[in-house]
Structures are given as structure tokens and as C-alpha cells.
Amino acid sequence: MTSAQRLAGLMVAQALALSSAPLMVFIGGLIGAQLHPDPSFSTLPIAAMIIGMASAVWPASRLAGRYGRRPVFVGAMLVGVVSSLLAAFVVYQFSFWGFTASAWLFGCVGAVIQQFRFLAMSFVPQDQQASAASKLLLAGLASAFIGPELSSLAEYFPALGFAAAFVGLSLCMLLAGVVLLFVVPVKTSVNTAIKEAEPRSWPELFRQPDLILAMSAAAVAYVVMSFVMTATPLSMTTLSGHDVGDAKWIIQSHIVAMFLPSLFTGRLVGYFGIHRVMLVGLLLFVCSLCIGAYDESLLHYLGSLILLGVGWNFLFVTGTALLAQCYQSGDAAKVQGMNDMLVFGTQAIGSLGSGAILLMFGWQALLLIAATGLVWLALVMSWNYHLRHNN
Incomplete structure (x- = not known):
């Protein structure tokens, strides 16, 4: 597989997996208001997602350096599938704190997604690294539309309500994991270029x-x-x-x-x-x-x-x-x-x-x-x- 194909695959995976963030920004506060009687708590799940990302970036990079990017990236997508299904379940069960916990997990997955850009830059020479990083950011534009569109699944499955959006998100995470299996080299680690x-x-x-x-x-x-x-x-x-x-x-x-x-x-x-x-x-x-x-x-x-x-x-x-x-x-x-x-x-x-x-x-x-x-x-x-x- 060529570097251009791997970069395109990373863009697809990022667009799918990163859709959790705009989805949470769009409906996280609405769900929080529905699940908690105090309106001041409504945006706590969104805050939990941001805190989850901030708290996981260091462990994510260290794990990638120790075990390689492929198992860490694919494993994160599996965590994303589980956290999405957990979010669907707790929303259906009207559990505010369960939803907050799942939002924190979305943030942890997001910390791993942020590592995609470093892998993208490793595919190209130094003078093309800025271009590779900017292309990964372009995938965020697709995420900005995919995420909010998932919320429309509530209209097709009214019995589930917003829980349907997170079932859809679990499929996005699963597809992203499958794409990463093909585009991330097996022996790709953060510290592989010069072992000495x-x-x-x-x-x-x-x-x-x-x-x-x-x-x-x-x-x-x-x-x-x-x-x-x-x-x-x-x-x-x-x-x-x-x-x-x-x-x-x-x-x-x-x-x-x-x-x-x-x-x-x-x-x-x-x-x-x-x-x-x-x-x-x-x-x-x-x-x-x-x-x-x-x-x-x-x-x-x-x-x-x-x-x-x-x-x-x-x-x-x-x-x-x-x-x-x-x-x-x-x-x-x-x-x-x-x-x-x-x-x-x-x-x-x-x-x-x-x-x-x-x-x-x-x-x-x-x-x-x-x-x-x-x-x-x-x-x-x-x-x-x-x-x-x-x-």
C-alpha cells in the first residue's frame, strides 16, 4: 500500500471516529438537561469529554511508543464501540452519571485519534509534513457533518430517542477500526525510525x-x-x-x-x-x-x-x-x-x-x-x- 493510500485511509478513519466530538457538542447538553433535574449540570458530560481527552493524551502517546501504533489505534476504536453502546444504553435508561462516564471515554478515544496526525506525517518527507497534517484536519470537516447527522437517527427510531445516535456512532467507530487495520503498518511504532x-x-x-x-x-x-x-x-x-x-x-x-x-x-x-x-x-x-x-x-x-x-x-x-x-x-x-x-x-x-x-x-x-x-x-x-x- 502506498503512502498516499495510507494517508487517505487515515483521513477516512479520522472522519468516522472523530464524529463523536461534534455529536456530543450538538446533543450532549440536550441529553444532560433531560437526564438531570438541575440545568447547571447539563453541560457536564461535554466537560467530561474534554477532561477525558486531556487526561489520556500522555498515556496514549506512551502506549503507542511502547506497543506500536497499530494495536493502540485499533484498540481505541474498540473502546469507542463499547463506549458508544454504553452511551446508548445509559441514555435509554435515563442515567445521567452513566452518560457522563461514557462521555469521558469518548474523550479518551479522542486522545488517541489526535495521534493520527503524527502517523500521517511519518508517511511523507519532512517538506511535506505540514501538508499531511493539514489533510488530516480536513477530515474534521467531514466529522463536523457526520456527527450532528447521527442525531437524526432519533427521528427514525423514536422509541430509542437519542440513544439511536450512539448506536450509529458505534458503527462509525467499528468501521474506523477496520480501516485502521489495513492502513496502519503492522510494525509501526512511534520510536522505530532510528533504533539507535x-x-x-x-x-x-x-x-x-x-x-x-x-x-x-x-x-x-x-x-x-x-x-x-x-x-x-x-x-x-x-x-x-x-x-x-x-x-x-x-x-x-x-x-x-x-x-x-x-x-x-x-x-x-x-x-x-x-x-x-x-x-x-x-x-x-x-x-x-x-x-x-x-x-x-x-x-x-x-x-x-x-x-x-x-x-x-x-x-x-x-x-x-x-x-x-x-x-x-x-x-x-x-x-x-x-x-x-x-x-x-x-x-x-x-x-x-x-x-x-x-x-x-x-x-x-x-x-x-x-x-x-x-x-x-x-x-x-x-x-x-x-x-x-x-x-
Whole structure:
């Protein structure tokens, strides 16, 4: 099987397996409200999914380094099948805490799915790694449509209600596992390329300015995006008086803006270089916050969220591509694990804290707090630029 075929298979598997996240975002709060008498608990299952991902990224990378990617990836899909069927059962039985536990398992599976991009980059030469990473992100666009569409199964099986959506999700996970059996090489491990390479210590690794920049770019991309995106529907409907329908299509536009640029992000990186495209991503984030702060009209929300999505894509793709240049075979597992733990840990903090900050301090203050992340990234980029040009 050629590298292009393996990459295409990974895209299919990611589109199927990652559909759990948009499905949970779409109906997780609705189910939570149905299953728990206190409305303040309604979004707890979604929070549990994010926490599950943040808590599992480090073990997932270490397991992949120890046992190889193939058994870990396929095993995760089997866990996804079980957690999907568990979710269907507990929803049918009206068990809120059972549903929360299954959501946590979805997050753990999601942590393994995030490792797909590193395998995709291993299929291609270094100058094509950004393109490979961006193609994997493009699969997220399909997931954004597959996930919510699964909820429509409730209309065809009214006796099951939303439980039918999770039965459908179990089939997606099963199909993803079958695809991975064919596309992931049998002997693929995180640490296989150069067996002789000795793992380096953390102080030695962090002497690389590009490693700090790569992790900072990906982490800032996720925390700022999640922080603003999570608060947007609440700000639009509660504080700005817009309709729920308006908030829905603006969030959908934002999701499209997150993944659609993957069609050309890799080529931009190949032409202009990682650091220049990363700078453009940072500037798009700055423009997004400025537009959002200027006014709270429908048009300003739309412009702000679209730029937020495109900026996220540029920063996450360039951060991932730069990270791949900062480790050898012996340190791959721990560097990838540390990166994802930082990225998705900050995402969890951003998602969980945004609603409370919005209601306590308002939309303008929330955007100002988000800007602190951009200041940090700007400082790291300036420091990195200074070191690269002086050396």
C-alpha cells in the first residue's frame, strides 16, 4: 500500500471516529438537561469529554511508543464501540452519571485519534509534513457533518430517542477500526525510525527554541479558540439578544473556517515557510479579537469567528509541523505526549472557564483575557526570531 493510500485511509478513519466530538457538542447538553433535574449540570458530560481527552493524551502517546501504533489505534476504536453502546444504553435508561462516564471515554478515544496526525506525517518527507497534517484536519470537516447527522437517527427510531445516535456512532467507530487495520503498518511504532537514537532529557529537548515555539503555537491556538468559541453562543443569545438560530449558523461557519483552509495550508507552508504562516495565524487571531470587541452585531460575530477558525488552522498546522522537526526517534513518544497534554489541557481550561467569565465580566473582558495568550505567543515568536537570525 502506498503512502498516499495510507494517508487517505487515515483521513477516512479520522472522519468516522472523530464524529463523536461534534455529536456530543450538538446533543450532549440536550441529553444532560433531560437526564438531570438541575440545568447547571447539563453541560457536564461535554466537560467530561474534554477532561477525558486531556487526561489520556500522555498515556496514549506512551502506549503507542511502547506497543506500536497499530494495536493502540485499533484498540481505541474498540473502546469507542463499547463506549458508544454504553452511551446508548445509559441514555435509554435515563442515567445521567452513566452518560457522563461514557462521555469521558469518548474523550479518551479522542486522545488517541489526535495521534493520527503524527502517523500521517511519518508517511511523507519532512517538506511535506505540514501538508499531511493539514489533510488530516480536513477530515474534521467531514466529522463536523457526520456527527450532528447521527442525531437524526432519533427521528427514525423514536422509541430509542437519542440513544439511536450512539448506536450509529458505534458503527462509525467499528468501521474506523477496520480501516485502521489495513492502513496502519503492522510494525509501526512511534520510536522505530532510528533504533539507535537515545532519548534525550527534557532540559536538552527544551534547549531547542523551535520546540517551545511549536508547543506554544498549538496550545495558544486551542485555548484561545476554545475560550472564545465556547462563549460565543451564550454571548450572542444572552447578552446581545440574537436568536439561537443565528448563533447556530455562526458556529457552523466557524467550524468550516477551522477545517476548510486545510485544502491549502500545507502548500502555503511549503511556499512561505512554517514561521511566516504561523505569524499570519497570529495576526488573524488579533484581527478576530479586534472585530469581536468593536461591536456585537451579527456581522461582527461572524467575521470574528471566521477569522478565529482560519487563524486556529494556521497555528495548529504550523505548530504540529514544527514539532515534528524537534524530536528524534527516541524522544518521539514523550515529546508528542507532552505536546498534546499541554494543548488539550489548556483547551479544557479554556472551555470550562469561558462561560463563567463571560457571565461575570462580559464579552469585552473575555476577549481581553483571550488576548493574553496572543501576547505570550508573540513574545515567544520574537524570541525565536532573534535566536534564529543571530545564530
